[in-house]
Amino acid sequence: MRTLLTALLAVALAAAPLATAHADPADDQATNDQAVDDRTFDDAAVDAQGLRGRFDVPRHGWANDVLRSGTPERVGLDPAPIRAALDQVERYTTPDATGHPLFSGAVTLLAHDGVVVTHETAGWAVRYADAAGTELPEAGRVPMTPDTIFDLASISKLFTSIVVMRLHERGAFELDAPVARYLPEFGVNGKDVITVRQLLTHTSGLEPWLPLWSRYPDIPSRVKAVMDVAPKNKPGTVYTYSDLNLITLGVLAERLSGEKLDVLVREGITDPLGLVDTGYNPPAAKLDRIAATEFQTGRGLVRGVVHDENAWSLGGVAGHAGVFSTARELATLGQTILDGGRYGSARILRPDTVRLMLTDFNPGFPGNAHGLGFELDQRWYMGALTSPKTAGHTGFTGTSLVLDPLSNSIAVLLTNRVHPTRNWGSINPARRVVANGLAQALAVQPRRGPTSWTPTTTGGTLTTPDLRTSGGRHTVSFSAFVDLDPSDKVVLESSNDGTSWSDLKTLTGYGDRRWQRVELETTPAKLYRWRYVKGSGYGGRGAFVDAIRIADDRGLLVDGEQDGLRAEGWRSANR
Template sequence: MNLSRRVVLGGGLAAGTALFAPGVVAARADDFTRPFTGFAPPSTVLREGTPQSVGLDPAPIEVAKRQVLSHQVAPAGGRPLYPGHVGLMAHDGVVVATQVGGYALRYRNATEELPESERVPMRRDTIFDMASVSKLFTSIAVVQLIEEGRVGLETPVATYLPEFAAAGKGSVTIRHLLTHTSGFTSWLPLYSRYATKAARIAAVMNQPLTNPVGTVYLYSDLNLITLGVLVERLRGQSLDEVVAARLTQPLGMTDTGYNPAVKERTAATEYQAVPARGMVWGEVHDENAWSLEGVAGHAGVFSTADDMAILAQALLNGGTYRGARILDRKSVSLLITNFNEAFPGDDHGLGFELNQVWYMDALSGPRTAGHTGYTGTSIVIDFSSRSFAILLTNRVHPSRAWGSINVARQEWAGGLGRALPITPRGNHVAWETEPLHATNAVLSVPLTLPATGARLGFDLVAETEETDVLRLESSTDGTSWTLVPLEIRHPGDTRTGEEDGSVSGTPGERRWVQARADLAGGQQTLRWRYSTDGNTLGRGVSVTRIRVVGQGGVVVDSDASSATFTASGWTKTSRS
């Protein structure tokens, strides 16, 4: 059962130079179960620090670092997930972790490695082809027009681009494009089917819909290509000029833009035989964006981890950074409002994906926004904890066929999510599940109860994906197990949920709830069994303040008798 309600680049840093000024930040007892509301103070400026300086547990972050670094090494008989990466994590205005590894250029062609002397090492200021993360820049440019009153969210696109009405698209609105509910097909080979940029844009405008407007969620590059054209039409400037003037330059994102000027500072992507581009290095990887002269609404932006960190913090600040405002607070709220409630699992704000555990992992939730890029990039911004995780790789170097890097994305975001402590209310013993795939984590306690039975109570945090399930079970013989029905109480409101003894799903509440159950009399074993699959992980499960009270008084109190509990796949903690 579910607990929830339901430009041109140049300059740059010298190798090894940090973008942010070092500083010491007073530790603060933020934790996963005390989510922030609203935005960070607008004066928040990123600075370097340690996980401990902002109350984080450094251990999960170190695990994530090792995991992400390991993927650069090919397993026996296999290939590495990517040649190199740059990762950055931040929480509450402090950059708590960075990591640089591998190569920006490693291969001569699709199969042949360069000699070590010719390879280009990855640096913290390496510029990456952001691929579909570019869609966020276009979306922000559109929302700026909405904020100015020049575009209506629910207004048909054809109001601004009359040619878009062709082939029955007259009812498609700006919102439909931003949330991928327009009915457009996912992709067209514009680069090979049409000879000129004008013909390629016209093909998008003339393309009929594959599905009726607003009936399905289908991720489509055509949505953002259209919006890029709209921005250019209304601003009277090219998209790269708009993004530079209204986003990257005000924020000081000096290494972000389209068509980078210094190839050697970029991470190489794919060796392409068809079209015959050779090793794609210093120009956009996406063929359609390439055919549109490197500037398109769906792809084309190049950036660094530090520049993307500035954008993330500006959004956490409510649209401002170092006194420069790119959006007002209401507009940022629109970016992270789920407009796709009719399509569960495909939560989407305006341009931003929301609550996608498949790459956001332990940071996922209704107020977690982000995007991935085909070249191997990802950004996860968690407004509830004022944290973000950025992982940039060149995973398509030398070939897109070498596979997915979603496991690395999960590990990087998950490491930051699990670094946020789950703190029991008061000084109590607690158990937390370990982040393990395809396992049964069991916490059990033997009970001898009076014939009249007993009452169980415990506090619970459950932030899991739908297919990872916590079950409360009892057994009299240790072989046959029966679910124990639960009553879930949510402090601070009047909700009471009746559960069948199992809990799953990610509610996004990030707070302790009270669980109660009636237990039958007699000798038995009670267990909390958390089953995970081999796919993704959420934050996991924590339990504390476990008490069993019968007619004669307290039978078990986890604080006083924790030694009677047996744990496998659970870690015992005690925090004040």
């Protein structure tokens, strides 16, 4: 097996006169991504290159892992951030100032390099007696367990997308062909130009949903309503996340294959991967392991039956919702994607198909990066694991899956946040907490010496000692690692009196998860400092500064490894 783990430098540093930024010499491994996309890396290669547990050396190519249980330390992770994230998830299951918890219960699973480093539970699978939130006596509740089965809600869209792309591999359709070529009844009311790709990327122009369950009397009329609906916007002009896109794709898959969607998911995904608790309409025998969802008018407590009313009205099997699964089995699907469509000896997709599914086809709609089924680069729930290559999906019932190909990591958070009601608020903070915990557990290793510097507070500064000035120029150089929310920044500033400061260089955004060497020639100053400015966004892995050197034409003035730096709101970090 050939192994090639590489990264390209894409530095997100704002331009400044006479300043340059280039790869730190220790990280000069650039090569062509496309050339390595179909290659795989294994444990021996990862260990040999010292990449296990690293956030600052992104990987390219496919993993080659089958999930097994272990500890954070086994794969080079710091257990403390993971423990802190799990503790916060536990706190979210206790009532807060609102008088109720953020969610009833949760199962959290984190994996890195094929090792499940945590798989823990919190709270209750069944907790409430009614929609008002009357708690059952503890003896009447059902606790969460690692194998609790959850209604995945819109994560089901990934299963539909995989089924559709398996059909594409067989040549059943062309991505950019009109859907109406294969599903003629869809091509009415202005939908004749909508393509399969537009359905997969939510650029079809269709509205988000229709009240199928309440407005139409039976399954045939509900399906017909989706086929008949007119676009809300001109196809290809806007991004609108729509259940109707995936309902249509489910119907398309059935038409092209001659099989029902649940059969396609079972035969093409769950059976090959050995997923025994994943699928539609779980049997009554598993009810005691299924997390409860909402109390709904006319349905009572929804448990073991799909929560989404439209999917329920379609018999529990629909392209947009209906799949149930456990954290471990959802992680298995995630590892299959990180492995390029293969899990052990089972292959459900070709590598080139997975690459398509993880390619952003929505560059014209900033903030809505989307592959063929997978959402990409969504910081609002992917947290500090976010990158242009990070993939995943969420579900309305309180579920989320985050796949980070650049570190071969998986974050799964399954909750029943709609139990007992959907009106208790968003769990996006919890989704970010879990992703952030895994990201913080991955190392950003110092570039020189045992430690680097990283900010801890908004407005924190890292300042040099007073320097002598001369008639020549100062050369300021340092190594920087930047993985920030777009609204955050680190600014290099200079001053001659310690009161008035001038901006010399701004570092912000996503820095391709690589250390860069920054060099700046500037008018001499008595002081230089790095100032961190926190914006209003969701944050990132952070910023690190190391290997600081300041020189003039007579020699070295400051060596950050030896000369004292004044840190206010910054700390030294060894990873």
